Amino acid sequence: MNTRSSSQERINYQLFMFNSIFVIMLYYSNHARAALVDCYGQVIKSSARNLQIWRPQADFYEQSSTDIWESCVNVIKDVIIGINPKEVKGIGFDATCSLVALDNNGNPLSVSQSKINQQNIIMWMDHRAQDEADFINKTGHEILKFVGGKVSLEMEIPKLMWLKKHLPSLWTKYGHFFDLPDFLTWKATGYESRSMCSLVCKWNYECLSSGSHGWNLNFLNQIGLDDLAENNFCKIGNKVLMPGEFCGGLLPNIADLLGLLPNTPVATSIIDAHAGGLGMIGTMGGEIEQDMSSRLSLICGTSTCHMAVNNKPIEVKGVWGPYFSAMVPNLWLNEAGQSASGMLLDHILSSHPAGSKLLQKLETGNLRMHLRKLLQGMAKSRRLSDVNFLTKDLHVWPDFHGNRSPIADPSLTGMIVGLKIDKSEENLALLYLATLQALAYGTRHIIEALVQAGYRPFKSMLICGGLAKDPLFIQIQADSVGIPILKPHEKESVLVGSAILGACASQYFNSVQSAIENMGGKADAIQPNKNIKSFHDKKFNVFLKMFHDQMQYRNMMC
Template structure:
């Protein structure tokens, strides 16, 4: 019997990857181009993104009979794609370079527009933790209208990047419920109301998006994993696949990671398999925290509840940290010792070196655990603002305990303190979710680039006091995308069945109870740091 394959495609912040689910070691990757025309501006090219998608898909299927590729699933960052009325790229800043037609998720240009939207206090904002983030699409659309008024009427279509990919593959103008409810303030309420909220669009000055039956932003909305169309003849030819190959309705990249690992099973250690007992962490440039529940739970400062945004018929709350992997890279690259180390080594090599230094330092000082090295060094990790649970993009990073020391040992301890701070950020989010009504979590499935660092994974477990589930499959995001492709092909009856079948096994990393009291103390300092920062701000504003 011939093997059956599904292709998962992941468009991250810096690269595009694709894999065959039956041989996930066979992965292709292609780097993306990013422009930074001004401070806090991050732009990309939809042509570049799609060309990279074609390259990686074509690469992973080159030795496979095209008839055996039964479905394709896409995920991508929640970035805004702007096209003209003919479907061609259109610039999103005064550079007028139409190749720069994507406003990336991490772009922070729309602070004033987000503030304006939040001042409306519209009822729909309760589904995004009480206020929109400037990383979402409505603030960015409002920025375009206010800052490029002569171009505004020339825009023909706006897509979330995951939906742009399915449009390019199939020609379908449908949108994913995942993208719309999470990033576009599309209404899907607990009482059954759904659709674009006209009063909200009117209050924020974007009522013209309703013209021609919402043509610019989409009217047909499908669930992630639904069949959205087959590959067009031209695209199929470019990919060396069959025309009509099923393409699934897309999903946001972090949500794909959650989907790919939330069904992972431990090796006989009795970890609860219920999806609602798990908080999924997808750790890359930023970190997303995914929690699902059978009932909608409103959590201040946390996005959602979103209906069917990740797992069909379950409510999703999405928290996160705007900078995690990006922050750790910055800590290394901005330290004099890190600059020297990076001259002849990769970031991964430097992290391995720092872990070794920490072990040596702990041993030489007679400490039972490396975590104890940070007793006098504390970090508040919001160097790029706070996504959750404070929902305050104006928060800044803080370091307490600096000395005149440019040694590698000093960098190692600072690196460790930053990892701990990110872990305390996860604990802060968990506290808010449980206080709002979530049953205490039993485990944390975790995936993403940072999880290659065992110190990061163990510190997460120790800091929150919960076991970590680390899937054997290293590419959970690609698995999640492939799960959608499997559903679109009707190979599985529903997403839940695909998740349970394709989730695979996971190793369990248990917390170390011997240092719980140490982390409890550091967590108290962590909480006090943001109160102190707010007090400093109040003093200066007065």
């Protein structure tokens, strides 16, 4: 922390910090991050550490809960240096929806066929459970109506089925399964509670607006996981709390380890993308309508999640949900997304000959800036009014890691039309631009599915995450859909979302709704360029045709 030059400034700083909320979060799958966030939703200080990821074979992604927790401890210590522990009012956790496996004593137990206990997390992006997901979907069970008609292999129940089938010698030794956000609150407090957000969105746990909720034993019986019901579902959770609800205070030994006070309030957790949606949805952006159901939130990281809320349940084919109170209390959530967005762009950059060379001397952010300048120069030299016109004959279908929404087919693959024998930086820039456009058309495809199912046309989109740092990505999203985008002044909306929960657990605010209103902050509005809407309409039609062509190729090869 910088030393202030006057006593008045020091007093203001101390008062400012007195109102701060402490939040720890795991984000982007490969980073643990912590931050101090004040009661106005502003990030004061943050810290990040890299996490280890194993890829034992294609489409397998594993992590270590020990590595993640130790990294969390380190980043927490980083952000509280020089801070009076009394100023930390509450703690909120969020994390990726990954499956954590522990033994009966709470120690890591392997999810890997190598049986290395350190590798005890199946990550959200892991696609090993394809057969298990297919089996569940063929049952046609009524519970599938809450996941757009199909369970995803990214969810936890198919992964549990995979463990039981492929690691039978370990199955009876597993004592606890957690979603990663709930694992973090358990490590901090010792309480084995689960978040309604994680269970409803990723575990096929039922929650209705009537207040009725619970595990569906008929469903577990039908898919062969009825043994998880033993001892009142103790392995997968029998105490379920709402996000932001007090789930316990910091254990004395954990508080001592972190340098905080024992019993500091800890909030029931939330999934990282949902934290981003929560942190943005109350944002004020000029004259743009602030009705939550008129806004679509985009949380853009390794993947992109599209969050929409409504006061009534809307079933959307190929889109997860409707989930009651999973993000905003008393509102139904539909969750769509793209399995690879940031990860796809990184692949495009690193796999191109020019990109691999540029990455040796430029960081990813600087490389993208370099490409934007190249595109501007190319458009100017060709006397084009907008850079988007450069890709008239270059088209991308972006599902290199399957389609999450609205087609809900993880077996789909990527497609590129218009390739040339060209290793130049200009060629890389064009391919990068076409990929940005394809991701935007994916958003438009999702919006059309939501509206067709019953959502009112959206008036704006909110955006956060790593890709929100790219102005070209944001502008293309606005242009292709034809509605403005709100970019929060506070760039770390996911951190703010977790801070909102921490504020509620500490009772600084008496409800999540109140915290949203006070901590939402302001945003800049990026307006769509209506002059190129017809161009994007044509490319979107090509986009849809590419999917149908892929299906036709499959049928031809049967």
